Structure formats: C-alpha cells, structure tokens
Amino acid sequence: MEVTGKELVTPKITEQYPENRATLEIPERFRAELTLKYDAAGRHKCIACGICQMNCPNGTIKLTTKMVDLPDGKKKRKLDKYMYDLGSCTFCMLCVTTCPQDALEFSNDFEQATFTRDALVKQLNYRPEVEDPAPAPKPSDADKGGETAKN
Numbered sequence: 001m002e003v004t005g006k007e008l009v010t011p012k013i014t015e016q017y018p019e020n021r022a023t024l025e026i027p028e029r030f031r032a033e034l035t036l037k038y039d040a041a042g043r044h045k046c047i048a049c050g051i052c053q054m055n056c057p058n059g060t061i062k063l064t065t066k067m068v069d070l071p072d073g074k075k076k077r078k079l080d081k082y083m084y085d086l087g088s089c090t091f092c093m094l095c096v097t098t099c100p101q102d103a104l105e106f107s108n109d110f111e112q113a114t115f116t117r118d119a120l121v122k123q124l125n126y127r128p129e130v131e132d133p134a135p136a137p138k139p140s141d142a143d144k145g146g147e148t149a150k151n
Contacts, residue, residue: 031078031106034061034084038126044125046055048079051105052095059088079125086112087120 015024036044048065064081096104114120 005037017023025109026110028108028109030108031093032110032123033086033107033112034089034095035105035107036082037103037105038127043129044079044127045101047101048077048078048081048101048126049100051098051100055098057092057094059089060085061095082124083121084124085121087117118149133137 014119017024036046038044048063050063053061053063053079060087062081062083063079064083065077067075068078068079091106093106096106112120
C-alpha cells in the first residue's frame with residue numbers, strides 16, 4: 001500500500017504525443033531510418049562496395065550497380081539503386097559501422113507508419129546524380145614541340 005500511495009502523488013510523465021510534436025525531444029542515438037549522407041554538391045559517398053549488403057543479418061539492403069566508362073578510358077562501378085526495406089530492418093547498425101566511406105547514418109525521424117509493407121521499401125539514392133566535371137584536356141606532343149621551337 002505504501003508504494004501505491006507514493007505513486008498516487010508522484011507527478012505524471014505521460015507525453016501527449018500528437019499535441020506536443022513541436023516540443024518533443026528525440027535522443028540523437030535513436031535509430032529510426034537508414035539514410036545516405038550527401039555533401040553540399042549533392043553527391044553521396046557510397047562507392048557501391050556491397051559491404052553493408054553483406055553484413056546485413058536479414059537482407060534488408062539490396063544494391064544494384066552499373067559499370068560506367070571514365071573519360072580516361074577506365075571503367076568504374078557506380079551505384080545504380082540502393083534499396084532499403086525498413087519493415088525488415090532490425091536497426092543493428094552493422095551497415096553503418098562497417099561502411100568504409102562513412103556514407104550511411106540513421107536518422108531519428110520515427111514517424112514511419114504506413115498502411116502497406118510495400119511503402120516501407122525505399123530507394124535511398126533518390127536524388128538525381130550530379131555529373132562529375134570533365135577533366136582538362138592534356139596538351140598533345142605537337143603542342144609541346146611547337147612551344148619549344150618558339151623559345
């Protein structure tokens with residue numbers, strides 16, 4: 001009875017959720033949704049290595065890559081689609097901790113309620129890809145020879 005009496009006079013800490021959205025404080029360590037980090041230019045850091053996909057314990061992450069030709073004639077693997085299934089994620093953070101480029105993070109946006117499970121499958125690289133600037137052309141041997149002849 002003593003414990004019940006103390007609880008009767010203890011101030012309540014119930015949060016009135018929808019009404020207090022403006023003052024609601026979510027801790028920084030709260031894991032809600034996986035996101036790709038973008039820089040100011042609109043590029044993400046993901047190099048499509050697949051380590052996050054391999055380390056995911058239940059197959060939440062699916063990467064699709066493509067091969068692109070670089071201006072110098074080499075080929076490079078680039079990220080085509082980064083699919084993330086929020087409905088099957090266990091929020092273990094293995095993908096974030098093992099990413100060699102530090103390209104992933106968890107946001108604390110906790111409002112993810114939907115009517116269908118299909119709406120929980122999201123493409124993380126949804127922004128249009130920013131093209132890399134073309135490299136400056138190298139001077140040819142003929143241009144170099146002409147310069148030395150003038151000097």
